Amino acid sequence: MVSFRRIYVDFKVFSIGYFRNKFGLFFGLIFPVVLILIFGAIFSGESGPINVYAQNQDTGAFDQNIGNEFLTALNESSTMRVITVDVSENFTDYLAAHSSSEGIIIPPNFTENYLLEQPVNITVYGSPASSTSGIISGTINGYANYFNLQRFNGIMIIGLNSATVNTSQTSYIDFLVPGLIGFAILTNPMFSLVNIAADYKKNKLFRQLSLTPLTKMEWLIAKVLFYIALSLAGFLLMVGVGVFAFGAHITLSLWLIPFLILGPTLFASLGMLVGTVAKNPETAGVIGNIVTFPMMFLSGTFFPMDFMPSYLQTIAHALPLFYVTEGLNNVMVYNNIPNALVDIAVLGIITLVIFVLAVKLFKWREN
């Protein structure tokens, strides 16, 4: 029989001990908030225009220099700032010397060819690895078309109106808040229970407790409840900082509650499991890190999943934390409850399995 009185008593003693430990308090509540402040500050506001080096090799004798006009037009666009490079420089060397892979070369006789209506190419340097290259070539392409049309007195038939749907309005901070809440839900119970399980086993505290009426199930439930409470406090703090310091757009809903309960339950049990199967505290720490760190980075905590190649996204679907962060995003950012329900269901099943395994495998006594 599970006794709620004993669970409460153990919960109370554990909480008091936890809050007497300044490190625990720091990593439990303050650290995630510090992370929000740091990441929020790094990514807050619009990033400025992209610097692009350009060399105009057209030094022809015409009154008009179309190359210069083109570069001026680019410079006036909001996306890039053009830095001209003197013709005497070797352009690729110059780019390398300035740690840049993006640049534009206007060829000699550019103006002449343009005026004579002969095809002429602008060379655009870019790197496939860089996300800004796409923006640059797109912008240059747009201006090239514009100049072509102008030359031939073309009329713009199709223009673009900028508009956004709800989803694309989200800024990085909107995404960061649920991500870091997921981070806290993972790391606090996980690291803590890995340590506790291994330490208590080593210094025989579990045996000590086995001499009292407290059962191992009650003991684990008390830890789970504590980390649910801690996650809830962390959640409120992080949402508060996200909204008030960075103006994050967050939807609060009762659908968040299942994630705040299942998440800590899952990771407390997983930590317990790791600490139980490990031979000693050192091994437990190593296994704990092997389990925790990939999950921490691949589950969409610090950056959105879309940034990752598709095979990594597939791997992410196998990580329990993914369903916490995805679910939190579904509720808080996209307000997409049907998808969140799927996350809750998957999370519920994983949690149940891990919890049962942890209770079964962890032993109070020895044979």
Place this chain on the structure above:
Amino acid sequence: MFSIEVTDLKKSYSGLKAVDGISFKIKQGEVFGLLGPNGAGKTTTIEIMEGLRERDSGDVKILGLDPWKDGYEVHKRIGVIPQDFTFFEKTTPKEAIKYYASLFNVKVDADAILKEVLLDEMEKHVFESLSGGQKQKTGLALSLVNSPEILFLDEPTTGLDPNARRAIWEVIRGLKAKGKTIILTTHYLDEAQQLSDRVAIMDHGHIVAMGTIEEIIEQNGSGERLEIHGDKQLADYIQANTELQVTYDDMKGIITIPLKKKIDMLAALAAAEQSGMKWGEIQTRQDSLDDVFIKLVNDPFGEQIEEEAIEQQQNGNKKGRQ
């Protein structure tokens, strides 16, 4: 009425026989000392009695119950201090007592218990800041929370300084006066002598001697003997003129005569006087518990063997599970 009955108890760890068929009974209110060198099987025996370890075979009854199968019931009625007692680092002794009281669902006067174990001045210090002796006393305090009928103390003073040891002894004497049955393991002979009504000496998993300390010394010691400081000629003279067995230690210049009867001493001294030779200091000696202990057991490396075997067994179990 016996509080504890152990019959032909056996336990091995991967082939090593830690406990090899021991039997004993402990009366209610008795203080029973389990003595032996490191690795004799004391801790294994006491852990089986506490219900912390499963036995291989034999019968163990604690207050009439099987400690492994009825562990939950047994634990409500016994108190245990394991070797190297530890507790939650950030919890004070007083909080720990209240925690245990709530778990056992009993009302206790925490201050009275702290006073009983002489820890009342440390009630507000967290466990990790306590000294070794204070930590042991916290363990003792916790083992008293459920008013146990039997107390198991596994090396309660190992590693403590003499003052802390004496303080713990005081507490144990107080508990004995209250009529608690106490099982004590120790490898300090003076501790056993100070506290126990009866002792059992274990070696290599066997009980090699059991009874009161006087009985054990009488049965296993060499008995009383007379020692006379003198030379070889005197020894020969006594040998020749009495029916006594005389041995002579050349190095020390001591003549030793075992006294089968007290009157043998007179015969020996009369012969010595008769010889007209010079003799020095005389004294009678008897084997101490130390002498008997050393005679009965001899394996200074026992402990490592037992501990390694336990560890190996546990690792083996784990490999099996994974």
